[in-house]
Amino acid sequence: MIIDAHMHYADDDPDFLALLAEYNLKFLNICFVKDPQVDWRDQASLYQVMASQHPDRFAWCTSFTLPDLTNPDFVSATWQDEAIAALDADFANGAIACKVWKNVGMEVRNADGSFLMPDDPIFDPIYEHVAARNRTLLTHIAEPIACWQPLVGDNPHMGYYRDNPQWHMYNRPEYPSHAQLITARDNLIAKHPTLRVVGAHLGSLEYDVDEVAARLDKYPNFAVDISARLIDLAIQPTAKVRNFFMRYPDRILFGTDVVMRQRPSAMSPEERNAALSRLRAGYETHFAFFDRGQEMTVRDRATTGLALPPAILDQFYVESARAWYPGL
Numbered sequence: 001m002i003i004d005a006h007m008h009y010a011d012d013d014p015d016f017l018a019l020l021a022e023y024n025l026k027f028l029n030i031c032f033v034k035d036p037q038v039d040w041r042d043q044a045s046l047y048q049v050m051a052s053q054h055p056d057r058f059a060w061c062t063s064f065t066l067p068d069l070t071n072p073d074f075v076s077a078t079w080q081d082e083a084i085a086a087l088d089a090d091f092a093n094g095a096i097a098c099k100v101w102k103n104v105g106m107e108v109r110n111a112d113g114s115f116l117m118p119d120d121p122i123f124d125p126i127y128e129h130v131a132a133r134n135r136t137l138l139t140h141i142a143e144p145i146a147c148w149q150p151l152v153g154d155n156p157h158m159g160y161y162r163d164n165p166q167w168h169m170y171n172r173p174e175y176p177s178h179a180q181l182i183t184a185r186d187n188l189i190a191k192h193p194t195l196r197v198v199g200a201h202l203g204s205l206e207y208d209v210d211e212v213a214a215r216l217d218k219y220p221n222f223a224v225d226i227s228a229r230l231i232d233l234a235i236q237p238t239a240k241v242r243n244f245f246m247r248y249p250d251r252i253l254f255g256t257d258v259v260m261r262q263r264p265s266a267m268s269p270e271e272r273n274a275a276l277s278r279l280r281a282g283y284e285t286h287f288a289f290f291d292r293g294q295e296m297t298v299r300d301r302a303t304t305g306l307a308l309p310p311a312i313l314d315q316f317y318v319e320s321a322r323a324w325y326p327g328l
């Protein structure tokens with residue numbers, strides 16, 4: 001069994017299910033709310049149905065509709081009550097976690113025009129409720145540090161900001177800095193010590209595993225997933241990254257973060273073969289890096305695999321996800 005604890009991919013196409021069976025994979029599918037006013041429930045419904053029909057292959061993580069603070073009729077207590085009721089309905093329908101996405105801190109505004117931060121007191125009853133129901137909060141707060149840097153050099157994330165300039169924060173002092181966002185996320189963790197918090201994408205501290213380790217040492221209720229950050233591990237010194245995994249195998253979750261643009265069952269056979277081949281190639285690259293000690297490339301960068309021992313791999317691939325997401 002291998003648990004991919006950060007996915008956006010669910011379907012009941014037989015070829016796709018056969019691929020999951022071949023690797024004995026289980027996906028945690030994660031909802032995210034892109035816009036406060038856009039309905040994200042179609043995504044939630046698909047993930048929920050797939051998890052109930054194939055519980056050995058899929059689990060799901062819900063989210064909550066964001067507060068519309070710029071609406072003059074907005075009432076915090078009403079929004080909180082509705083969000084909590086919706087979470088309880090999703091928990092009753094199998095959701096094992098709740099996600100807060102990067103638009104909190106970088107996009108959603110308070111009534112006065114300032115940014116709504118992830119440690120804002122308006123979220124406290126929601127976070128406390130997630131903890132009281134023994135669910136987990138998944139946070140994708142901030143972005144890779146390259147988001148705040150000029151589009152020069154060989155940082156592996158620059159291509160994304162070239163293609164998505166709306167998220168590129170370099171030279172935009174009116175937006176919160178990387179440090180401000182990380183501090184707000186850390187405040188959230190410290191403020192809710194009984195809440196399990198998983199930081200997606202190495203907790204947005206992908207540029208240095210020592211920065212991740214410092215948070216793991218400080219906050220016993222914090223873990224991270226590595227989703228979409230294999231390249232960041234591959235370009236740091238091999239011995240340092242290996243030591244990080246040897247020290248914290250119970251605090252690091254395996255995940256890849258593949259986003260499904262179209263359901264495999266709706267594709268032509270050729271499209272489906274291509275999509276499933278890409279999925280397979282992604283796993284093979286991850287397994288080569290973590291399992292084996294050979295020279296290899298990750299996104300065209302030369303690196304060396306970590307050759308982690310079997311007991312460490314078992315924690316990283318399976319047991320840490322089960323511990324941080326009870327019910328997986």
Ligand SMILES: [Zn+2]
Nearest residue numbers: 006008030257
């Ligand atoms: Zn994701």
